[in-house]
Amino acid sequence: MATPIKVGLAGFGNVGSGTYSILKRNHSLITQRAGAPITVKRVAVRNVDRVRKLVDEDVAVSSDWHDLVTDPEINVVVEAIGGIEPARSLILAAIDAGKHVVTANKALLAEHGNEIFKAAEEKGVNVALEAAVAGSIPIVKALREGLAANRVSSIAGIINGTCNFILSTMRDTGRSFDDVLAEAQRLGYAEADPTFDIEGIDSAHKLVLLSSIAFGVPVNMDKVHIEGISRLEAKDIKFAEELGYRIKLLGITKYTDYGIELRVHPALVPMRRLLANVEGAMNAVVVKGDAAESSLYYGKGAGSEPTGSAVVADLIDIARTADANVSERPKMPTTQHNPGAKDFADFGDTVCSYYLRIPVDDRPGVLADLARIIADNNISIESLIQREAPQKEDSTEVILMTHSTIESLMQRAIRTMQQLKSVRGPIVVLRKEELQ
Amino acid sequence: MATPIKVGLAGFGNVGSGTYSILKRNHSLITQRAGAPITVKRVAVRNVDRVRKLVDEDVAVSSDWHDLVTDPEINVVVEAIGGIEPARSLILAAIDAGKHVVTANKALLAEHGNEIFKAAEEKGVNVALEAAVAGSIPIVKALREGLAANRVSSIAGIINGTCNFILSTMRDTGRSFDDVLAEAQRLGYAEADPTFDIEGIDSAHKLVLLSSIAFGVPVNMDKVHIEGISRLEAKDIKFAEELGYRIKLLGITKYTDYGIELRVHPALVPMRRLLANVEGAMNAVVVKGDAAESSLYYGKGAGSEPTGSAVVADLIDIARTADANVSERPKMPTTQHNPGAKDFADFGDTVCSYYLRIPVDDRPGVLADLARIIADNNISIESLIQREAPQKEDSTEVILMTHSTIESLMQRAIRTMQQLKSVRGPIVVLRKEELQ
Numbered sequence: 001m002a003t004p005i006k007v008g009l010a011g012f013g014n015v016g017s018g019t020y021s022i023l024k025r026n027h028s029l030i031t032q033r034a035g036a037p038i039t040v041k042r043v044a045v046r047n048v049d050r051v052r053k054l055v056d057e058d059v060a061v062s063s064d065w066h067d068l069v070t071d072p073e074i075n076v077v078v079e080a081i082g083g084i085e086p087a088r089s090l091i092l093a094a095i096d097a098g099k100h101v102v103t104a105n106k107a108l109l110a111e112h113g114n115e116i117f118k119a120a121e122e123k124g125v126n127v128a129l130e131a132a133v134a135g136s137i138p139i140v141k142a143l144r145e146g147l148a149a150n151r152v153s154s155i156a157g158i159i160n161g162t163c164n165f166i167l168s169t170m171r172d173t174g175r176s177f178d179d180v181l182a183e184a185q186r187l188g189y190a191e192a193d194p195t196f197d198i199e200g201i202d203s204a205h206k207l208v209l210l211s212s213i214a215f216g217v218p219v220n221m222d223k224v225h226i227e228g229i230s231r232l233e234a235k236d237i238k239f240a241e242e243l244g245y246r247i248k249l250l251g252i253t254k255y256t257d258y259g260i261e262l263r264v265h266p267a268l269v270p271m272r273r274l275l276a277n278v279e280g281a282m283n284a285v286v287v288k289g290d291a292a293e294s295s296l297y298y299g300k301g302a303g304s305e306p307t308g309s310a311v312v313a314d315l316i317d318i319a320r321t322a323d324a325n326v327s328e329r330p331k332m333p334t335t336q337h338n339p340g341a342k343d344f345a346d347f348g349d350t351v352c353s354y355y356l357r358i359p360v361d362d363r364p365g366v367l368a369d370l371a372r373i374i375a376d377n378n379i380s381i382e383s384l385i386q387r388e389a390p391q392k393e394d395s396t397e398v399i400l401m402t403h404s405t406i407e408s409l410m411q412r413a414i415r416t417m418q419q420l421k422s423v424r425g426p427i428v429v430l431r432k433e434e435l436q
Numbered sequence: 437m438a439t440p441i442k443v444g445l446a447g448f449g450n451v452g453s454g455t456y457s458i459l460k461r462n463h464s465l466i467t468q469r470a471g472a473p474i475t476v477k478r479v480a481v482r483n484v485d486r487v488r489k490l491v492d493e494d495v496a497v498s499s500d501w502h503d504l505v506t507d508p509e510i511n512v513v514v515e516a517i518g519g520i521e522p523a524r525s526l527i528l529a530a531i532d533a534g535k536h537v538v539t540a541n542k543a544l545l546a547e548h549g550n551e552i553f554k555a556a557e558e559k560g561v562n563v564a565l566e567a568a569v570a571g572s573i574p575i576v577k578a579l580r581e582g583l584a585a586n587r588v589s590s591i592a593g594i595i596n597g598t599c600n601f602i603l604s605t606m607r608d609t610g611r612s613f614d615d616v617l618a619e620a621q622r623l624g625y626a627e628a629d630p631t632f633d634i635e636g637i638d639s640a641h642k643l644v645l646l647s648s649i650a651f652g653v654p655v656n657m658d659k660v661h662i663e664g665i666s667r668l669e670a671k672d673i674k675f676a677e678e679l680g681y682r683i684k685l686l687g688i689t690k691y692t693d694y695g696i697e698l699r700v701h702p703a704l705v706p707m708r709r710l711l712a713n714v715e716g717a718m719n720a721v722v723v724k725g726d727a728a729e730s731s732l733y734y735g736k737g738a739g740s741e742p743t744g745s746a747v748v749a750d751l752i753d754i755a756r757t758a759d760a761n762v763s764e765r766p767k768m769p770t771t772q773h774n775p776g777a778k779d780f781a782d783f784g785d786t787v788c789s790y791y792l793r794i795p796v797d798d799r800p801g802v803l804a805d806l807a808r809i810i811a812d813n814n815i816s817i818e819s820l821i822q823r824e825a826p827q828k829e830d831s832t833e834v835i836l837m838t839h840s841t842i843e844s845l846m847q848r849a850i851r852t853m854q855q856l857k858s859v860r861g862p863i864v865v866l867r868k869e870e871l872q
Binding site: 018022025026029030033034130136137138141142144145146147148149150151272274277278279284289290291292293294295296297298299300303305306308309310311312313315316317321 | 454458461462465466469470566572573574577578580581582583584585586587708710713714715720725726727728729730731732733734735736739741742744745746747748749751752753757
């Protein structure tokens, strides 16, 4: 028999209210699918008066999250507070009380997941996290179950809607980053302090969770190379477009001979790839496995009900399997790599191909100097294009695309080129992901 | 504890051999994820000698599928024979013997699913069918579990790789259907008798399964309106492109006020939609739910290991949950609609917008006649374009796009237009799917 679920809901903002709405609106459908009813019994929020008016009379509302933990009838706590504290304390207390936990809190799991997953394993309860990665998209389930037959080799995802909205709009309109960011803030797509989004930190949080699930390694934010989109210039988006690429902020994790790569950075993606055509605030994740080959999962990465959809899916799963032995549920790695899993790679070892934009003097010999430095570092050039000189008559820009090489070699070549007298300013470096 | 699985594998063609390869190559990984080992114990095939050389010594190979059913150690039968018989008899016998069944056989399930799902429910065993729809894509799991919180309103999918390869190639090259079909047959993308694929029957098989899962209704092939791609002309692909659309063979099922739509036909999809950019032999399915909104699932829809990936995922799920009560596993509807589910819609009630290509005399008054007939049927015109007259000097072609209307009204208007003396030949009718 399935287990009736009494939910203790912490937080009634975006995710909490979406979860509540879905559970109420689709109650009979959800009961049928879960095999038992799922009901919110208690809500813990800061502003009790506001939420008291928004929920049914039989739902208890209080301002103390401890009430969710001490209520013996509550068997699942949904953490929809966000941030590190008190979310961490609540989750650990709920686990300690033998309750399952459902959370959308990627920042917390990326920073403190090992502690939380270990506590859950010891207590034999679930920490379900579908809502923490890519909102409505059931990518955690796809990785753990749908693709369970596969040795995954790589994941590449557009996992921050704010950045994708900004990049799509920059491309569509030719406007600058600052200008589009301001619009995104007006439209509510970007926060007043957009740092977490635009500097790639939010993407990195989700990426370490995906990597942990796919490769059986503990979460480790220190191992992620993170570059955001705040220094991207409209002209690079335009040049990339002319060369047949779109620029997307990707979270990439690969299982390679030299270890597990973890990196977040803007990347040129060939226009014909589906991932290059993901527009606006949408999310998408490409997974490569040895049997399924390439598959892609696309949907809303944020929003009240899209994220609530993932929370409720986790609740239904728990209702279905709460009575089953915990060994039958997919586990998160905790402090140990799974047997046979590789260590994390050094970023310098990353194999990649590159787009460089190099501001140079417009005079004979400059291209030859650049080409020689590239060759000296054993890098092969795919194309080298001199752009029309913009304002200044004696300067121009060179767009240089390389074949696959090693990050540390590329960086050395860039340092050397940067020292040339004929190089007039900072070289812009972007990576390409062919996603073949 | 998870349950060790001893598989009886029927068939060792494309799907059977892929399943076997994956189980062998990723054995330790699969054991870890399933919580117990999954091993092929017996194979039943027509050509014992061929397969005896391909599998390990400890695997029994025989030509009689009854051996899979009578072996008491076998707890799961994988049916990878295809076709109706003996697949149907094998599956029913396996169920009767209390064994779970995993199958990739969409034709069988679409035609005889109600009988099979009913037998399975009575015996308390699984009939797992991830591999039957869209190969490697875990769409069955997404619908049943990942999106379980949602009231699904529509599904639209490219679920036949052969047709998508042909349509992509026709668009890329401007070549005719017959020409590209011949190439597809040479490349192995199309069978010697391609009828099932190109006439939309294979898509319909998968569509009724998707509809059954999403809406809780029995499978019913008789309710599907089916049009294939064999009469599509290169010029319509070109005209659609000029108007900002790509033509895809879609399987569409919608939950509407007038019942559940089930239809397979070529459709114009706006170019900016991700689904319009699915190229070659790939599959993709768009699902709309009330909470998750729009999501898309993309991957290989066929092939030995991609399909095997789905078979093995089902085996892992069975290993994880075989000990759990059957009520905790998602069920297929059998002969009854789920409570509250609507009946199937009449095709004539379908709400759709249309593309018409009308060969007409090149003389004054013709456009006015067409526009009047459209207006008389309460249909509103979105655009009406007269193409350059091709060969004959006194004839031309009109492309007419409508706003949303009702199929039966459109058909009546077409019949009336077809009777005009100024209409020179059959009117080409295609439907648009905006996928908004």
